[in-house]
Amino acid sequence: MSVLTLRLAGPLQSWGASARFARRTTESAPTKSGVIGLLAAAAGIERGDDNKLRPLAALRFGVRIDQPGTRVRDFQTAHHGVTGKSMPLSNRFYLADAVFLAALEGDHRLLAELHAALLAPVYAPFLGRRSCPPSLPVELHLHDHAGLQDALREEPWQASPWYRRQYRGQNDVELTVLREADAHEQNTADTLRDQPLSFAAEHRRHALRTQVSYSVRIPNPSARQLPRHDPFDALDEESA
Template identity: 35%
Template sequence: MEILVFQLYGPLASWGSPAVGESRPSSDHPGRSALLGLLAAALGIRREDAANQQALASSVQFAVKQLAPGQVIRDFHTVQVPKRDRKARYTSRKEEMAFSSERLNTIISRREYRCDGLWRIAVTVTGNSDWTLQDLEAALRRPKFMLYLGRKSCPLAAPLFPTIVQAEGLQQALSGEMPPVHEQQKRWLGLSDSVDYYWEGEAGDLQAQDTRYPEDNVVSRERWQFKGRREHHARVKEAG
């Protein structure tokens, strides 16, 4: 089984989860939408390029090994929104802002971030993919657009180290062939011997303990439309 593995680390990350009102929470690990966006940016696929965005989405599956979820940090932002109008229907942020300042209100938006999180990502491709793992590895080494951890204010703080490995399953792939995490780093990041795995499809060497249904499967990147998907999870105790 050939798998592309890379790591994500930054002082701040924000992995968007379903938002209600002014609250913008963050998941504890990168979801499918965030990882697709990162690969698309590396490949140079623009958000409005619906054909290639959809082709990429149907070409790859992801798995995440969460070494450290990071500490939750909450921040406050002021955001402009149109004044209440029961007759108005907005399909995009651009339409919401297409008014003079007299018809806009300012509200406080609460946003969550993850501080000092560390994740390892595995990517597999389908048989009819337009991109090989070698293409994706090369793109991550020399990305066409800037890569970030969920928000543009959350840049990467360590190399991705993209590597293609041969493994019997996702756990084996995500547990080797990467820069090791030393004892000092473990203490700094608050790492333990128990780690969380999240994955799509078949894992090979992991047994699912529960299955979740996050709403982060991209329908349209341009219109910000998403649907649910199956995500398996297991918490595993690993030595070293």
């Protein structure tokens, strides 16, 4: 098994799992359906091709919240392009200035193909909605013979430099991980309807998926290194 890690960073992101009609909400972290959709677009998989979607949906998924961002609301009005009739008012929610580490575990050959697709995508990647392009390259690393939990714990902190500055006094930081539950964790896991079954426009379908939440401590590369101070150094200099 191998693990593909992704950096999801942008001015705006929106990862809906239960949005309906005129209220389009966002989860606090990327959904599996949203990330699989990003990979499927990069690989050129058409929306109605459920056979090609199935291997991607079978990948195990996890995400680490490296920079939670701020939830913002966009109040929208619209008019029909032909009749000029007013359309229903809508509220759309986004995460501003967020950064996430996403990881997918599965067959090495499939993940290598997806990694290559991200380097030369057929369709441009976006962070949940087409209006949310990434601000940095999405692809990070393809880890050979690695596990999902290890990748989510060992990948360096991806937060923006301006965000890391507030933690300069800490050698490490505590980050939240949302990971697809193992078999023995099912009884204590939460559920989210973001397991993609079909992206076809006429019958988009998702199933329930279980996930667990926990914290990991990651080294802080921006930690302030205090200069060494030994009060006896001055005495040594005088005696010399």
